[in-house]
Amino acid sequence: MNQDQVVSLLDSLGVSHNISWTPKWASFSCPFAPWLHPHKQDRHPSFGIRYSVAEPYFNCYTCQCAGNLRRFVELCAKFLGTSPTVCVDGLIATKLEDLFPVTEIDEEVEMIYPEEYLDYFLPVTHAEHALKYVKSRRITEDLIDLFEIKYDPEKDLVVIPVRYLDGSLRGAVGRAPSKERRFHNYWEFLSGANIGGVHLLQPDITQLIIVEGFFDVLRIYPWVAEIPGAGVVCTFKAKMSAGQAAIISNYDAVKYCGYDNDAAGETGYQSMISYFGTLDGYSLRRMCHPAKDFGESTKREFLRLFKAAREEWALV
């Protein structure tokens, strides 16, 4: 898009703007601030459209809304009540497909985000307290590199990118580098449509361990790597969605549920049974530490749980 087209798009959507331009970005106040910002305004413009690329996208640093232009038009329709019939540079488009033919549209399918989104974060090695926290969780430098662990200075969060099967960026999860249990999902990231760590799985795994959170994945990753044919992923909470089950079903592997030994973990395990257990009574096993959260197990405890679950399977 050129600058005239950006202005034309905003005008036709009824978005008031006071754009400051760079060769890449058009920046202005977030049009969704009255609905999405804590103080209902955006005094220091935090909204930008990256217009100079083949598939322009937008991002707001304050409310984290982001996406392609279709998403932008949809949000304008939702919040500003603008008709999704927009006019750009003299062209009246009755269908959005005519304007932005690049993205396949499906409400169920999550956005793929440009790699540049990760530039908003620092390498975690640049933030001393965040790095200290990561190391206190016994996460090694190899794992920091492998999982691309970052730091968000604005929100003070340790950030882990979430990628799809093909490696495309689907979002990111953040966690406070302190005892405080503060989390954030970035860019309208829908955790139920993704599986954490799935892009790192070998295609021919035979044993797949499914845990609740990314930090549980990181915790046991080195131990799982020592088990031939095994891999570990997370569902971001103790519940598996149908979309996540569909992703998992790409793997012809025995599944091991490593959810915590609490009510949520048990309900989550039941949700897994509804996807896998009834199809094949042998394909799903529960690994559950009786006294601890799964992610707090020692290596020895983990290996014992895994072995017990695997042998139970072998005996059926």
Ligand SMILES: [Zn+2]
């Ligand atoms: Zn905003």
